[in-house]
Amino acid sequence: MNLAQILFYIMAFVTLGSALVVAISKNLVRSIFMFFVTLFGLAGLYVLAVADFVAVTQIVIYVGGILVLILFAFMLSGKQTLDAVAQQQNKFISLGNLYAFILAALFLVVMVNVVFKADVNALPWVKTAKETGNVIPVNQSGINNIGINLMTRYLLPFEAISILLMIALVGAAHLSRKEGNA
Amino acid sequence: MNFYLTYFLVAFGLFAFVGLFTMLGVYAERKVSAFIQNRLGPTETGKFGWLQVPADMLKMVQKEFIIPAAADKILFLLAPVIIFIGVYLGFAALPWSAGVIPADINIGLYYIFAIISIETLGILMAGWGSNNKYSILGAMRSAAQIISYEIPAGFALIAVVMIAQTLSLQEIAMQQGVLAAEKVKFLGIWDVSHVGGILSWNVFRAPHLLVAFVIYFIASLAESNRAPFDIPEAESELVAGFHTEFTGLQFALVFLAEYSMMYLVSMVGVILFLGAWNTPLPNIGPVALADWTTGTAWGIIWILLKALALVGVQIWIRWTLPRVRVDQLMNLCWKILTPLAFACMLISGVWRLWVM
Numbered sequence: 001m002n003l004a005q006i007l008f009y010i011m012a013f014v015t016l017g018s019a020l021v022v023a024i025s026k027n028l029v030r031s032i033f034m035f036f037v038t039l040f041g042l043a044g045l046y047v048l049a050v051a052d053f054v055a056v057t058q059i060v061i062y063v064g065g066i067l068v069l070i071l072f073a074f075m076l077s078g079k080q081t082l083d084a085v086a087q088q089q090n091k092f093i094s095l096g097n098l099y100a101f102i103l104a105a106l107f108l109v110v111m112v113n114v115v116f117k118a119d120v121n122a123l124p125w126v127k128t129a130k131e132t133g134n135v136i137p138v139n140q141s142g143i144n145n146i147g148i149n150l151m152t153r154y155l156l157p158f159e160a161i162s163i164l165l166m167i168a169l170v171g172a173a174h175l176s177r178k179e180g181n182a
Numbered sequence: 183m184n185f186y187l188t189y190f191l192v193a194f195g196l197f198a199f200v201g202l203f204t205m206l207g208v209y210a211e212r213k214v215s216a217f218i219q220n221r222l223g224p225t226e227t228g229k230f231g232w233l234q235v236p237a238d239m240l241k242m243v244q245k246e247f248i249i250p251a252a253a254d255k256i257l258f259l260l261a262p263v264i265i266f267i268g269v270y271l272g273f274a275a276l277p278w279s280a281g282v283i284p285a286d287i288n289i290g291l292y293y294i295f296a297i298i299s300i301e302t303l304g305i306l307m308a309g310w311g312s313n314n315k316y317s318i319l320g321a322m323r324s325a326a327q328i329i330s331y332e333i334p335a336g337f338a339l340i341a342v343v344m345i346a347q348t349l350s351l352q353e354i355a356m357q358q359g360v361l362a363a364e365k366v367k368f369l370g371i372w373d374v375s376h377v378g379g380i381l382s383w384n385v386f387r388a389p390h391l392l393v394a395f396v397i398y399f400i401a402s403l404a405e406s407n408r409a410p411f412d413i414p415e416a417e418s419e420l421v422a423g424f425h426t427e428f429t430g431l432q433f434a435l436v437f438l439a440e441y442s443m444m445y446l447v448s449m450v451g452v453i454l455f456l457g458a459w460n461t462p463l464p465n466i467g468p469v470a471l472a473d474w475t476t477g478t479a480w481g482i483i484w485i486l487l488k489a490l491a492l493v494g495v496q497i498w499i500r501w502t503l504p505r506v507r508v509d510q511l512m513n514l515c516w517k518i519l520t521p522l523a524f525a526c527m528l529i530s531g532v533w534r535l536w537v538m
Binding site for chain 1: 303309318
C-alpha cells in the first residue's frame with residue numbers, strides 16, 4: 001500500500017465516521033461542527049483525486065458560507081424550538097425511522113450497483129479521451145480550462161444556476177421583509 | 183524521507199516566525215499606542231520595556247486554566263486551536279522570495295481565501311462553547327462582519343487576478359518586477375519591463391487597482407477584527423466578545439491568531455498590489471538599482487519590510503479611529519465598498535482587453 005492509498009483510507013474513514021456522528025449525535029451544535037469535519041474530509045478526498053480546485057471551492061462554499069449560515073440560523077432561533085428538537089424521541093434505530101432506513105438502504109443498493117456495474121478502471125469516455133490526447137496533465141493549471149469551458153460549452157447550465165440563485169435571493173429578501181407596509 | 187523532514191522543518195519555521203512576529207507586534211502595538219496617546223508605554227521591564235512581552239508570556243503560562251461549568255467542553259477547548267490553525271494554514275501558500283515558497287500551488291490565492299474562512303467557524307465555536315451571552319453576541323457579530331466583508335475583499339482580489347491572469351501567488355509576484363516574463367507597462371502606456379522597481383507594481387500597472395487595494399485593506403481590517411471594525415470584541419459593550427471566557431494559554435492562542443491574521447492579510451495585500459518581493463528601486467539608466475537589489479535574500483527583506491509597514495498602518499489606524507457602529511459597518515460594506523469593488527472588476531476587464 002503506498003502513501004496515497006493510506007491517505008485515502010484515512011480521509012474516507014474521517015469522512016464516514018464524522019458523517020455518522022453528525023447523524024447520530026443528539027447535540028445539534030456538535031452535529032453542525034462535526035459536519036465541518038465531514039466537509040474537510042471530503043475536500044481531502046478531492047485533493048487526492050487531483051481535483052484541487054474542487055476541493056478549495058468545497059471549502060469556500062460549504063465551510064465559509066453554508067455552514068456558517070446554518071450556525072447563524074441555529075443561534076438565532078429561539079430556545080424553545082431547539083429544546084423541542086432535542087427532546088424528541090431520538091433513538092437512532094427505531095420503528096419511526098423505518099421509512100428513512102428503507103430509503104437509505106435502497107440508495108445504498110443503487111450506489112453499490114453503480115459502483116460494480118460502472119467498471120471505473122475502463123470507462124469508455126476516459127479511454128477515448130486518452131486515445132485522442134484530450135487530457136490535461138496534473139501539474140498544469142486546470143482552472144483556465146474550467147473557466148473556458150464554463151463560458152463556452154456549459155454556458156447555459158451556468159446561467160441557469162445563476163438565475164436559480166437569483167430567485168433564491170429575491171425570495172429570501174421577500175421573506176425577511178416586514179409585513180403590513182406593502 | 184528527507185523530503186518529508188523538510189516539510190516539518192518549514193512548518194516549524196513558519197510557526198516560529200508567527201510567534202516572533204506576535205511578540206514584536208504586541209510590543210509595537212504598546213509603543214505605538216503610547217506614542218499616539220502621548221504616553222510612554224512600557225518602560226519598567228528592561229530597557230525601553232522590551233522585556234514586557236516575555237513577562238506577559240510568562241504570566242499567561244502561569245495562569246489557571248479555567249473551563250466554565252456550563253460550557254460545552256469539547257467546543258470550548260477546540261475553538262482557540264481551530265481559530266489559530268485556520269490562520270496558520272494560510273501561511274503555507276505565501277511566497278517569500280523568488281523560489282522561496284512553502285507550497286507553490288497554482289491556486290494559492292484561492293486557497294488562502296478559502297482557508298481563512300475557517301477562522302469564522304472557530305470564532306462561532308468559541309462563542310457557543312463558552313455559553314456566555316457576551317461571547318455569543320461577539321461571535322455572531324464577528325461572523326456577520328467577516329462574511330459581509332469577504333465580498334468586497336473577494337472582488338478586489340478578482341480585479342487583480344483579472345490583470346495578472348493567474349491564481350498562483352508566485353506568478354503574480356514574478357510579474358511585478360524586472361524578472362517578469364511578459365511586458366509590464368506603467369499605467370498602461372510606458373514599457374517598464376527593464377526598469378522595474380515601484381513602477382511595475384500592480385497598483386501602478388493599472389491605476390484602478392489603487393482603489394482595489396484600499397478596498398482590500400479596509401476589508402482585511404474587518405476580517406481580522408481590528409479596530410475600527412472590532413465590534414466583535416467591543417470592550418465597552420461586550421466585555422471581550424468571543425474570547426471573554428478564555429484564560430492563559432487558550433487566550434494566548436487567540437491572541438496569536440489575531441496577530442498572525444494581521445500579518446497574513448498584510449502579506450497578501452503586498453503580494454497582490456505592492457510588488458510582492460520585488461524591490462521598490464527602479465533602474466535609472468546605468469544605475470541599475472533594481473537589478474542590484476533583486477535576489478533571494480533581498481526578496482525576503484523587501485517583502486518583510488513592506489508587510490511590516492502595512493502592519494504598522496493597521497496599528498496606526500487602530501489607535502486613531504473610533505469604533506464604527508454595526509449599521510455604519512454594514513453601510514460601508516454593502517453601499518460603498520461592494521459597488522466600488524464591482525466597478526474595479528469591470529475596469530480590470532476593460533483594461534486587460536484594450537490597454538495592456
